[in-house]
Amino acid sequence: MGTYVIRRSLQAIPLLIGISIVIFLMLQMTPGGPLASSEAGGGRATAERTERLREEFGLDDPLPVQYVNWAGGIVTGDWGTSYNTGRPVLGTILDRLPTTLLLTGLAFVIALAIALPVGILAATRQYSVFDYVSSGVSFVGVAIPSFWFGLMLLYLFSFRLGWLPSSGLEDLRMQHVGPAALWDRASHLIMPVAVLSLIATAQLTRYVRGSMLEVLHEDYVRTARGSGLPERSVIVRHAFRNAAIPVVTIAVLMVPELFLGAVITESIFAISGMGRLFIESADLRDYPVLLGILTIAAVLVVLANLLADLLYGLLDPRISYG
Amino acid sequence: MSAPLLEVSKLAVRFDTDEGSVHAVNDVSFTLEQGEALGIVGESGSGKSVTALSIMGLVPTPPGHIEAGSIRFRERELLGAPERELRGIRGREIAMIYQDPMTSLNPALPVGRQLSEIVRHHLGLDRREALERASELLALVGIPNAGGRLGDHPHQFSGGQRQRILIAMALSCDPAVLIADEPTTALDVTVQAQIVELVKELRDRLGMAIVWITHDLGVVAGLVDKIAVMYSGYVVEQAPVRELFAQPGHPYTVGLLRSLPTFGGERRRLTPIPGSPPDLSRRVDACPFAPRCDWVIDRCREEFPDLADVAPDHGAACHRRDEVRDASALVDATP
Amino acid sequence: MASPALGAGADAATEIVLQTPARSLWSDAWRQFRRHRLALAGLGVLVLLTAAVVLGPLILGTDPQAIDFGAKDEGPSLAHPAGTDELGRDQLVRLLVGGRLTLAVASAAVLVSIVVGVLVGALAGYAGGFVDNALMRLVDVFYSLPSLFIVILLVTLLGAGFATIVIAIAVFSWMNTARLVRASYLSLKEKEYIEAARTIGVGDFRIALRHILPNALTPVIVSATLGIATAILIESALSFLGLGFQPPQASWGAMLNQSQTAVINQGHWWRGFFPGAMIFVTVLSVNYVGDGLRDALDPRKEER
Numbered sequence: 001m002g003t004y005v006i007r008r009s010l011q012a013i014p015l016l017i018g019i020s021i022v023i024f025l026m027l028q029m030t031p032g033g034p035l036a037s038s039e040a041g042g043g044r045a046t047a048e049r050t051e052r053l054r055e056e057f058g059l060d061d062p063l064p065v066q067y068v069n070w071a072g073g074i075v076t077g078d079w080g081t082s083y084n085t086g087r088p089v090l091g092t093i094l095d096r097l098p099t100t101l102l103l104t105g106l107a108f109v110i111a112l113a114i115a116l117p118v119g120i121l122a123a124t125r126q127y128s129v130f131d132y133v134s135s136g137v138s139f140v141g142v143a144i145p146s147f148w149f150g151l152m153l154l155y156l157f158s159f160r161l162g163w164l165p166s167s168g169l170e171d172l173r174m175q176h177v178g179p180a181a182l183w184d185r186a187s188h189l190i191m192p193v194a195v196l197s198l199i200a201t202a203q204l205t206r207y208v209r210g211s212m213l214e215v216l217h218e219d220y221v222r223t224a225r226g227s228g229l230p231e232r233s234v235i236v237r238h239a240f241r242n243a244a245i246p247v248v249t250i251a252v253l254m255v256p257e258l259f260l261g262a263v264i265t266e267s268i269f270a271i272s273g274m275g276r277l278f279i280e281s282a283d284l285r286d287y288p289v290l291l292g293i294l295t296i297a298a299v300l301v302v303l304a305n306l307l308a309d310l311l312y313g314l315l316d317p318r319i320s321y322g
Numbered sequence: 323m324s325a326p327l328l329e330v331s332k333l334a335v336r337f338d339t340d341e342g343s344v345h346a347v348n349d350v351s352f353t354l355e356q357g358e359a360l361g362i363v364g365e366s367g368s369g370k371s372v373t374a375l376s377i378m379g380l381v382p383t384p385p386g387h388i389e390a391g392s393i394r395f396r397e398r399e400l401l402g403a404p405e406r407e408l409r410g411i412r413g414r415e416i417a418m419i420y421q422d423p424m425t426s427l428n429p430a431l432p433v434g435r436q437l438s439e440i441v442r443h444h445l446g447l448d449r450r451e452a453l454e455r456a457s458e459l460l461a462l463v464g465i466p467n468a469g470g471r472l473g474d475h476p477h478q479f480s481g482g483q484r485q486r487i488l489i490a491m492a493l494s495c496d497p498a499v500l501i502a503d504e505p506t507t508a509l510d511v512t513v514q515a516q517i518v519e520l521v522k523e524l525r526d527r528l529g530m531a532i533v534w535i536t537h538d539l540g541v542v543a544g545l546v547d548k549i550a551v552m553y554s555g556y557v558v559e560q561a562p563v564r565e566l567f568a569q570p571g572h573p574y575t576v577g578l579l580r581s582l583p584t585f586g587g588e589r590r591r592l593t594p595i596p597g598s599p600p601d602l603s604r605r606v607d608a609c610p611f612a613p614r615c616d617w618v619i620d621r622c623r624e625e626f627p628d629l630a631d632v633a634p635d636h637g638a639a640c641h642r643r644d645e646v647r648d649a650s651a652l653v654d655a656t657p
Numbered sequence: 658m659a660s661p662a663l664g665a666g667a668d669a670a671t672e673i674v675l676q677t678p679a680r681s682l683w684s685d686a687w688r689q690f691r692r693h694r695l696a697l698a699g700l701g702v703l704v705l706l707t708a709a710v711v712l713g714p715l716i717l718g719t720d721p722q723a724i725d726f727g728a729k730d731e732g733p734s735l736a737h738p739a740g741t742d743e744l745g746r747d748q749l750v751r752l753l754v755g756g757r758l759t760l761a762v763a764s765a766a767v768l769v770s771i772v773v774g775v776l777v778g779a780l781a782g783y784a785g786g787f788v789d790n791a792l793m794r795l796v797d798v799f800y801s802l803p804s805l806f807i808v809i810l811l812v813t814l815l816g817a818g819f820a821t822i823v824i825a826i827a828v829f830s831w832m833n834t835a836r837l838v839r840a841s842y843l844s845l846k847e848k849e850y851i852e853a854a855r856t857i858g859v860g861d862f863r864i865a866l867r868h869i870l871p872n873a874l875t876p877v878i879v880s881a882t883l884g885i886a887t888a889i890l891i892e893s894a895l896s897f898l899g900l901g902f903q904p905p906q907a908s909w910g911a912m913l914n915q916s917q918t919a920v921i922n923q924g925h926w927w928r929g930f931f932p933g934a935m936i937f938v939t940v941l942s943v944n945y946v947g948d949g950l951r952d953a954l955d956p957r958k959e960e961r
Binding site: 126127218219220222223224225226227228229230231233237238241242245315316317318 | 378380384405408409410411412413414417418420422425426427428429430431432439440443444475477488491492
């Protein structure tokens with residue numbers, strides 16, 4: 001088991017390097033290279049100023065050198081400075097990161113909280129009304145565009161009913177303490193989290209149901225039943241214990257997807273998270289910030305994959321006691 | 323005379339599939355006394371496994387339906403009994419081992435756990451006692467270093483060992499009946515013999531009744547007291563083992579015996595039974611074996627033969643049962 | 658001690674076996690598909706939708722750009738079944754025209770991703786060894802890239818034209834096809850009929866083309882169908898963020914984007930409801946069809 005962990009972890013490193021190269025190269029792809037738009041579109045920059053900026057940011061060095069400089073900086077904690085604000089990239093990102101993490105985390109928890117019971121119940125009561133309805137709903141659920149869902153929710157709960165606020169994370173006029181403040185925070189989070197978790201919940205429910213169904217037909221479940229064990233034991237200790245293995249890995253892999261999907265949610269609800277920052281920076285061609293965000297996203301994806309693999313190895317005794 | 327330990331009467335089970343209904347078990351009856359060993363023999367699709375599952379109440383009831391019949395254990399009716407009652411009997415008084423040991427154990431739990439949870443549930447033992455018992459059971463079925471292996475997972479054992487573990491699980495609560503559904507089919511021949519030996523030993527020691535299901539007549543010859551031969555969901559012949567081997571009364575049994583290899587005696591060709599198993603989705607008013615039978619006459623295609631006695635305790639479902647039995651007495655078909 | 662003539666028994670048995678008629682793979686697949694009522698319904702909806710999107714505007718005769726301040730901000734009515742916007746433009750015809758864009762982009766993106774995927778997968782599968790390894794590492798890298806972000810990036814940096822959007826989406830959809838094709842190649846490469854063809858002297862390329870490719874295509878077809886749904890959602894998301902098609906071009910996602918203020922602040926729900934509903938219905942139908950195809954084309958289920 002130990003060697004398995006080490007092996008998989010080491011495999012992640014070349015992957016990260018490969019990804020960073022691809023990301024880096026992609027950003028060079030703009031016609032005219034970085035800073036092009038500040039020259040062209042009637043930006044405030046003069047040819048002189050651009051030349052100075054180019055020197056300052058080392059943009060005239062050969063690409064491999066630029067890459068190594070950048071990559072080295074990332075590893076040591078120097079993520080560069082924003083073209084736009086002049087502030088350190090890392091700081092800018094860290095300002096916005098907690099918000100996105102909050103949304104992502106809540107959405108993940110909600111998705112699990114709904115998908116697990118519904119999926120298991122649907123599988124154990126296959127062919128029942130509950131099964132048909134929940135399967136139908138989750139199938140339909142993955143087809144709903146999250147932004148449409150968000151927009152309709154906003155129409156209903158904000159405009160029509162006035163129950164929930166339409167944007168931001170808090171009412172700035174509020175004090176920051178007390179139950180009123182708690183409700184304020186919560187009411188601002190309800191719709192964004194609902195929108196973000198929609199597709200994840202639907203997908204996860206289908207996976208849980210599918211995995212449970214497969215396992216419920218396995219011979220060892222029949223053995224457990226044949227030994228007269230109570231049904232709850234059979235379902236939890238025998239069926240789910242095995243069905244959970246692929247489900248856990250899928251769930252872990254959903255986290256980066258949620259993280260990326262937050263872009264849309266932040267856009268609809270005007271929340272200042274990393275997704276919004278990314279779009280703004282893309283618009284402003286603020287390369288250091290873009291690279292920084294992409295790096296975080298890529299690291300997240302690779303880590304999630306690694307974690308999924310490790311968890312799988314941990315949960316499946318055939319690997320951990322191999 | 324007291325009632326038999328287990329009594330199956332006129333059992334009929336039907337499966338509803340997309341392509342129509344399959345009548346897996348039709349009008350099957352047999353009894354089992356305390357400590358008796360019954361062999362149920364038939365090819366795939368003959369309904370023997372479904373019969374066993376019906377006794378345990380493990381037939382999945384969306385596609386399956388118990389159409390008719392009764393199954394009485396210690397004079398209690400099992401069919402239609404509440405699930406709680408059945409759960410009390412399963413694993414405790416009637417236990418079952420299955421065909422494929424490789425998939426019949428939970429891969430995620432250590433075997434000690436799987437053994438102990440059964441005795442903890444049925445016998446109320448606490449954790450320490452249960453583990454001790456698990457250790458005893460493993461030793462009983464011949465797993466070396468039993469105590470040390472309680473923490474191992476199924477994949478760390480061989481096929482034969484896994485089947486032994488399943489036997490241990492089945493016998494953990496000292497059941498009155500052990501149902502073995504082709505437990506050796508998936509194992510190789512040497513291991514097969516070991517398992518049969520093990521079951522014989524355990525039976526001598528613990529005295530439980532056995533229902534041994536197989537497609538191979540040779541395997542049960544030395545193990546059981548009486549045999550029921552099944553074909554196409556029906557019991558076509560039933561007799562004490564010696565009688566069946568010496569003087570079978572049904573052409574199918576004759577065919578089965580002929581297709582067994584023999585050791586010693588004159589060399590002869592193995593004669594397979596021509597044709598393929600019947601389509602269980604069609605029920606006909608004729609003998610189900612007629613299409614493949616060497617002895618077939620017109621009556622066979624028009625009238626269904628009952629399982630009538632051709633000798634004491636020996637029933638055969640064939641219109642020409644007496645002729646077949648007489649003829650077979652002249653044939654040397656004993657293994 | 659020979660048994661009596663086999664005669665009657667054997668004949669009857671052979672008769673039963675011969676009674677099942679032979680069927681080709683495709684007609685069998687169609688039969689299977691037909692049994693899947695939802696998939697059939699989905700197919701019907703898609704056909705209707707395509708027809709509406711292509712022919713609708715012509716039949717309606719309304720100009721999507723026609724400004725009519727007299728009819729501005731009206732809810733759904735007989736004259737304007739999908740309502741109008743702040744410029745009085747009829748939303749129904751805009752929906753249909755926008756649909757053309759959305760469907761065109763999705764189809765093109767899937768096509769491109771399949772071509773790339775097949776090429777990469779076939780190359781990896783047939784060449785094996787180092788080439789195979791390198792290409793699969795590339796697939797892994799692409800899988801790990803934060804797709805939505807990079808799509809946003811590409812579209813922002815390269816400008817939001819039809820081609821850019823198509824390529825941006827395709828860049829993240831080809832990997833699945835590549836893996837499927839490679840897997841098919843690997844498993845079929847060693848099959849006996851390939852050996853047989855080879856011994857007769859059929860060249861390697863012809864083998865690849867006529868024997869392996871058709872079998873490899875089946876999972877790809879399913880994947881492609883579901884890929885269309887994903888492509889529609891990505892393009893819509895992009896346009897919704899304001900990064901996709903710019904006015905006057907308006908795909909469904911763009912219409913949603915433009916409707917935000919109207920819906921949230923003015924309560925003109927029809928501006929957001931209909932474009933989103935179109936996306937939803939299309940994606941749902943495609944999913945049903947894909948599901949039906951998967952059941953129909955899965956060789957393992959042929960015995961059912």
